[in-house]
Amino acid sequence: MLKRYKIIFKNGFVVDPVNHRNGRFDIAIVDGQIAAIAPEIDPTLADESFDLSGQYVVPGIIDPHIHASAWLGGQFAHKMLARAGVTTALDMSGPIDSVLDIAQKHGTGLSLASVQYVRPEHTVANSNPGSDEFRQLLTDTLRKGAIGFKLLGGHYPLTPEATARGIEVCYHHGAYVAFHAGTLATGSNIEGFHEAIELAHGYPLHIAHINSYCRGSVRPYRQETEEAISALEAHPNIVSESYLSPFxxxxxxxxxxxxxxxxxxxxxxxxxxxxxxxxxxxxxxxxxxxxxxxxxxxxxxxxxxxxxxxxxxxxxxxxxxxxVNLPEPRINLATVKQADGKFVVGSISTDGGGIPRNVIVESGLALVRLGALSMSEFVIKTSHNPAKMLGLDNKGHLGIGADADITVLNLETQKPVMSMANGNMVMFKGFVCGHGTRFITTTEGEAHVRSKGLTPLVIDLNSRPFCKRD
Incomplete structure (x- = not known):
């Protein structure tokens, strides 16, 4: 019999809110994509099949804030992400050269994007770079394969004026821009978060890890958390993520x-x-x-x-x-919704990778077991919404023709059992078996990514909205 599929996943409980699936289905995969989903698919039509009875099958976990460079994260980041069930991630600082080198040498089959860091005396001359310097940095950054840059204000602050210039330059180029809130006028706290919103001037902006500004360093942490929630509801141009680790x-x-x-x-x-x-x-x-x-x-x-x-x-x-991360803000920010039922903070992240706190599955499923999130809501926060933030239309769901990015979960143990990225196995029962990296880049960076021995996944800055909030 002619084999039609590479792999069939049998008898798993599929949760895919985008395509309104919430039940037992078989999934067939060929050429790196979802080829068929049905209550029953003949396993003889595939080269290989896996019986996933008793397991949840969800779109691949996307972590929108990790570190996988020699500066932060290191050579084990890809392995640690794969073990945690992640299939796609955004490195949130670079430096891009190091991210590419580690992806080439230590890739485990993930899809990875990166933003370049903006740091005085490293990538810019000082704490008050002008628009021309930002434009040159962005041009160089995109050519090297990154999709934008990140302002490291909380760690290495710029002037408020320079921060605003950096955000505006990215907007006019359509590039991704992220910001660890804080400038020379404020710190990495709730005041820095409010200032970040003002400095965005209505432009799209990813303000990193909202929970980091709700630690009670300026006002009581409950008040800071409520302020952050209200500010995000009032400013739909701002996206953020929160992580669940105490560290x-x-x-x-x-x-x-x-x-x-x-x-x-x-x-x-x-x-x-x-x-x-x-x-x-x-x-x-x-x-x-x-x-x-x-x-x-x-x-x-x-x-x-x-x-x-x-x-x-x-x-x-x-x-x-x-x-330093208090439990109440972590839980509140991970679960709070607007009046229309959408999440105020769109995604759960880790700020992890090579930093040992890759607990999206472990802690996220704890919220599911507590009833604070449904499994469908878990999928929205850990796959669908971060895919939209990154402009990845073919990820974050299990529709026919979508990338075969799949994470298999055991709710009882709160652990990932298996994961696949782009139709290739990444992890099986804790054993990391994937290799290589599909690097998410732009047309400007495609040639450089290929020169590094990596497979580019090219996105179009002119047609895909970054930092989109759902």
Whole structure:
């Protein structure tokens, strides 16, 4: 008999709210796409079939905020994402050259996009770049394969005026622009978030990890959370995501005896440690600061003397995590809806990748089991909405002809069982079996992506709306 399909997934409980499917279906895959969905598909028509009885089958998990560069995330990011059931992700800082190199050497079959970081004395000359400098940076960034850039205000702030210029330049080119809120006038807090909305001047903007501005550093955290919700409802040009891990991630790098990142300074002061290199050393020994350490083919959080030795051996240039995310804002921001039933915060992210907090499935399914989200709502927040944010029409659903991006979930264990990206197996029962990377880029970056040995997934800046809020 002539084989019509590469793979058939049998007997899984399919949840695809875009196509109004919520029940037991078989799914057939060929040429990297969904070829058929029906209550029964003859398994003899495929080269291989998998019985998924008792498992949920959902569109591939899309994480709209991860880190997969040598600067943040490192070489194990792709493996850690694959184990977590992710099929597509947005690296949210770059640097783009490093993201491409790691994707080429350590890819696990995922689709990946990246934005380039804007950092004084690194990608721009100082904290007050003009429009021409931003335009040149954007041109170079797109040619290298990124889809836009990210303003790292909370860590390495620009002037408010320069921040506004950067957002406007991206808008006029149609490029993606993300912002970790904060400028030289504000910090990474609720005031910085309000300022970010003002500086956008109505242009589309992805304000990163809304939960990070609701930690109670300016006003009581409940008040900050309500302010953030109200502001997002009032400004549909702003999209955001929130993550469910209690840990943040920031740079542990110090120079002249002080941390370079303002977020690190804030985290130290929050717990009464001096905002100095010595204060960070004390925080690591005490367990407040946890060093991201390479161990056994992944990144783990370490504390105490061994973590301190690792940090010093790397001349302080490591990632540090602090338990600063309070549970109530995390849950509230992940579940809150507008009056029309749509989510105020469109997506669940991790800010993870190579930072060990890839808990979209683990924590998201905990909300499902609690009844705070339905399984369909989980899919909307972890696949459909982030696909729309990134302008990926062929992802985020399981319609005929869609990319065969699938994540299989066990609700009882709250773990991913299997995942597939672009019709190729990425992970099976915790074993990462995928390879390569499909890199999401533009026509400007296609040639450079190919030169790196990666497969480009080309999107059109002129026809696909970025930062679209649903």
């Amino acid at each position: 943040n991630g920031t740079s542990g790098e110090c120079k002249n005896g002080v941390p370079l990142s303002q977020v690190t300074v804030t985290c130290l002061e929050r717990q009464g440690f001096a905002p100095t290199e010595k204060g960070l050393e004390d925080a690591i020994v005490s367990g407040w600061g946890q060093v991201n350490v390479e161990s056994g083919g992944e990144i783990i959080l370490a504390e105490g003397e061994s973590a301190l030795a690792y940090w010093k051996a790397h001349d302080t240039d490591t990632t540090i995590s602090f338990r």
